[in-house]
Amino acid sequence: MEHVIHLTVNGTPISGRVRSDRRLVDFLREDLELTGTKEGCGEGECGACTILMNGVAVNSCLVLAVEADGSEILTVEGLARGGELDPLQKEFAEKGAVQCGYCTPGMLMSAKALLSRHPSPTEEQVREAIAGNLCRCTGYKKIVEAILAAGGRGRA
Amino acid sequence: MRVIGRPVVRLDALDKVTGAAKYVGDMKFPGVLHAAILRSNCSHGRIKHIDTKDALELPGVHAVVTGEKYQKPTGLYLKDRTLFAVDKVRYYGEPVAGVVAETPELAKEAVRLIRVEYEQLPPVYDPLSALADGAPLLHENLGNYEWAPVFFPKPGTNISNHFKLRKGDVKQGFAESHIIHEETYCVPHIYHSPLETHVAVGYADNGGRLTVWSSCQSPFAVRKFLSTALDIPLSKIRVITGYVGGGFGGKAGATIEGLVAPLALAVPGRHVKLVYTREEDFVGAYVRQGLVARLKTGVGKDGRIRAQQCELYWDAGAYTEYGANIVRAAGYTSAGPYDIPNLWTDSYCVYTNHPSGGPMRGFGMPELHWALELQMDTLADKLGMDPVEFRLLNCLKDGGVTATGEVVYGVGLTECIKTVAERIGWGDKKEGVGKGIAIMCKAPAMPTNASSSACLKFNEDGSVTLMTSAAEIGQGAMTALAQIAAEELSLPIEAISVSCPDTAITPYEWQTVASRITFSAGNAVVLAAQDAKRQIFQNASYILGDHEMELVDGQVRVKGRPDLSVPLESVVMGAFLPDGSAKGGPVFGRGTFTPEGLINLDPETGQSPRPVAFWTFGAQGAEVSADPETGKITVHRLVAAFDVGRVINPVTLEGQVEGGLVQGLGSALFEEMVFGEDGQVLNNSFVDYKIPTSMDVPAIETYFVEVAQQDGPWGARGVGELPMVPTAPAIACALKRATGTLHRKLPLVRHGRD
Numbered sequence A: 001m002e003h004v005i006h007l008t009v010n011g012t013p014i015s016g017r018v019r020s021d022r023r024l025v026d027f028l029r030e031d032l033e034l035t036g037t038k039e040g041c042g043e044g045e046c047g048a049c050t051i052l053m054n055g056v057a058v059n060s061c062l063v064l065a066v067e068a069d070g071s072e073i074l075t076v077e078g079l080a081r082g083g084e085l086d087p088l089q090k091e092f093a094e095k096g097a098v099q100c101g102y103c104t105p106g107m108l109m110s111a112k113a114l115l116s117r118h119p120s121p122t123e124e125q126v127r128e129a130i131a132g133n134l135c136r137c138t139g140y141k142k143i144v145e146a147i148l149a150a151g152g153r154g155r156a
Numbered sequence B: 001m002r003v004i005g006r007p008v009v010r011l012d013a014l015d016k017v018t019g020a021a022k023y024v025g026d027m028k029f030p031g032v033l034h035a036a037i038l039r040s041n042c043s044h045g046r047i048k049h050i051d052t053k054d055a056l057e058l059p060g061v062h063a064v065v066t067g068e069k070y071q072k073p074t075g076l077y078l079k080d081r082t083l084f085a086v087d088k089v090r091y092y093g094e095p096v097a098g099v100v101a102e103t104p105e106l107a108k109e110a111v112r113l114i115r116v117e118y119e120q121l122p123p124v125y126d127p128l129s130a131l132a133d134g135a136p137l138l139h140e141n142l143g144n145y146e147w148a149p150v151f152f153p154k155p156g157t158n159i160s161n162h163f164k165l166r167k168g169d170v171k172q173g174f175a176e177s178h179i180i181h182e183e184t185y186c187v188p189h190i191y192h193s194p195l196e197t198h199v200a201v202g203y204a205d206n207g208g209r210l211t212v213w214s215s216c217q218s219p220f221a222v223r224k225f226l227s228t229a230l231d232i233p234l235s236k237i238r239v240i241t242g243y244v245g246g247g248f249g250g251k252a253g254a255t256i257e258g259l260v261a262p263l264a265l266a267v268p269g270r271h272v273k274l275v276y277t278r279e280e281d282f283v284g285a286y287v288r289q290g291l292v293a294r295l296k297t298g299v300g301k302d303g304r305i306r307a308q309q310c311e312l313y314w315d316a317g318a319y320t321e322y323g324a325n326i327v328r329a330a331g332y333t334s335a336g337p338y339d340i341p342n343l344w345t346d347s348y349c350v351y352t353n354h355p356s357g358g359p360m361r362g363f364g365m366p367e368l369h370w371a372l373e374l375q376m377d378t379l380a381d382k383l384g385m386d387p388v389e390f391r392l393l394n395c396l397k398d399g400g401v402t403a404t405g406e407v408v409y410g411v412g413l414t415e416c417i418k419t420v421a422e423r424i425g426w427g428d429k430k431e432g433v434g435k436g437i438a439i440m441c442k443a444p445a446m447p448t449n450a451s452s453s454a455c456l457k458f459n460e461d462g463s464v465t466l467m468t469s470a471a472e473i474g475q476g477a478m479t480a481l482a483q484i485a486a487e488e489l490s491l492p493i494e495a496i497s498v499s500c501p502d503t504a505i506t507p508y509e510w511q512t513v514a515s516r517i518t519f520s521a522g523n524a525v526v527l528a529a530q531d532a533k534r535q536i537f538q539n540a541s542y543i544l545g546d547h548e549m550e551l552v553d554g555q556v557r558v559k560g561r562p563d564l565s566v567p568l569e570s571v572v573m574g575a576f577l578p579d580g581s582a583k584g585g586p587v588f589g590r591g592t593f594t595p596e597g598l599i600n601l602d603p604e605t606g607q608s609p610r611p612v613a614f615w616t617f618g619a620q621g622a623e624v625s626a627d628p629e630t631g632k633i634t635v636h637r638l639v640a641a642f643d644v645g646r647v648i649n650p651v652t653l654e655g656q657v658e659g660g661l662v663q664g665l666g667s668a669l670f671e672e673m674v675f676g677e678d679g680q681v682l683n684n685s686f687v688d689y690k691i692p693t694s695m696d697v698p699a700i701e702t703y704f705v706e707v708a709q710q711d712g713p714w715g716a717r718g719v720g721e722l723p724m725v726p727t728a729p730a731i732a733c734a735l736k737r738a739t740g741t742l743h744r745k746l747p748l749v750r751h752g753r754d
Ligand code: FES
Pocket: A038, A039, A040, A041, A042, A043, A044, A045, A046, A047, A048, A049, A050, A059, A060, A061, A062
């Protein structure tokens, strides 16, 4: 069955027709061509598909597009505002928190959710916030440092 | 030094933090069709019948392909596999058929409609059983396969390569020994776990040309593989790579491309996309081989190692086209970073009914060093010698001799060991905490003629496009190579842009593997820059006259005459003279690099004065404790020091080493592929196959020693794989000091409780 959904994606109101079993990650990546959001497992185990739904970090592979009806979605493409990178994006680039980059969009979104709850989190809070985001490249050290720095806590 | 050695921000960082970076799975293709693969549900069986009728009749299905059409054996070093199973399947999960359909769901449904009848054959799941008399044979036709002459298969057995090394006189060496220690060590299969699974798109046009977009490390190796397997000339195949979402060796050689290409050929004019599910990714490419290692080592009263006998039995899986070379590399490195005068090594590549073994970060070295380093630590204990002292005494130094008889120079290992010992506070006791150290060496294992090339194409404004076919798999190749180009050309890093590999456009690169890109492609970039400078100076000479020139800060200057100069951008398109005439032309630098003078190992003794392009050495320390009640192991600290020759970019280097340490930590503590009795992988998800998360990571410190590699670009040598190598033994040695027990089987969380 098809449904019509209305939602806000990265600040823009969007309407779309989706089948009941369409996953939000596919709706974003295929219908809206927002391919910044990645899929690494499709089962809620890796966090590569993390986006913000009404300000909360969720795995978009576990959410159906119809469930997102009426919600406000933020993806990695919506992090930069008016050509200005989000402080998290800047710190990820500068601190070397990015290697292959496949986990990066999901990491950024989990970090964004954390900073909106705790603008200046502790290292422990950072580690916990990204515990569901696997990264096979970096060993997490520089990712943690980047998030701390974006929260104003990093080493200079 | 303006750019080299500086923490330049990665060239791909902006793309990657904004979501703009395109991976193959992100690329859009008009009217794309989707593929799915039927994999065997039996680990050893003769295929009696494949019925594809129902699948083909399903509306929306465009094609079904089986092994019938592509029977030619193929492979990188040893041609022992086919694209889809032919006659037999040899592991649980082997591709038997592929389907092309309108949607991914339809393709999967069609796969379920294919029926395969197998005659079950007895399987064999460990290398020692596979070598026993009367063991089931996996490859009855081994003798008819083709292989590169540096491999030694034994037709009629399950041995696809027997590497031998004979150096000195081990009998004599053991006779001179004061203590002899014999022990067996085991390493399980592990899985690379890149966050991006394998993905490829194929397109065959009606003129017989084939294009493959693939998330791969080695587009040229893929092209060659496809050309041989499909009988299509190289000139009609094009392989394109975008950003790669992690490789670690699993995307080296050719894997998924061998499935998507025949499917695309079945539906000319349509794009066909194949994305591995996570579950499929566990068995769909390569896994790290298992190992059973038996070591016998003798040391004299003075603590010097006199002799070592080494038997390595590799659980290499069903196909060893690539794995055969890992077995060889471990064989010729079997003395590790030690100077051992008498050696006797047999390294066996053994077929089993496990998924195909292949390259994974370290290429046999983590497995080998697991055995070696635990052995050395035990010997130090038996001698009553400090483990750091023991290693300092026996390790390779300038003028030392490797297992193959090569004399090495420029070895910074002693400094690495001392750095780690100092930083980890060796000798300072902490209650309940054990400290361990492990050392290592590694060389790129590659054909003696493995080459790289680079082109530098100047734009009208003096900026440059650097073209190589080094894949950007996260290691930072793009940035390191751009830094080398910028330094050579005295340009700011912003002036250099780097393209992703496309075999139709970017110049030849053997493979992005073996920690060799900075060294090999880096050298090609240096040569390309020198070639470009020759052309720039030539163009400038039409204006400034014949002088010795230099390129500094975007100015071409006559040496010693700062008043005689022209801006670079005025001569990159040629020289324009006052009378309006033009001379010279656009600058286009080219450079190629092949390590010269590499000599094959002697087939009987494994000796060669120069078998490899370079050696990299390093040391690691770990601080570990175990809860006396629960046995829970905690790694508190990891400290690493590697001799990288020259740091090109401190931030990307540190990041790569940190990532490698954490991958090593995973393999030490919990990573292990668990197989069922039928040969099926039981833990093929990130819930059951645990890799380290942000909560598992200890404090990490990395240090770099810089003893220049004489023939490396700016003195650099490779390091990417290294941190994976000594991590597990360093942790095990530390655990031993914390608890008094040495565990010889990985992973420690499971076997640490045995
Ligand atoms: S793709 Fe959604 S959690 Fe892995």
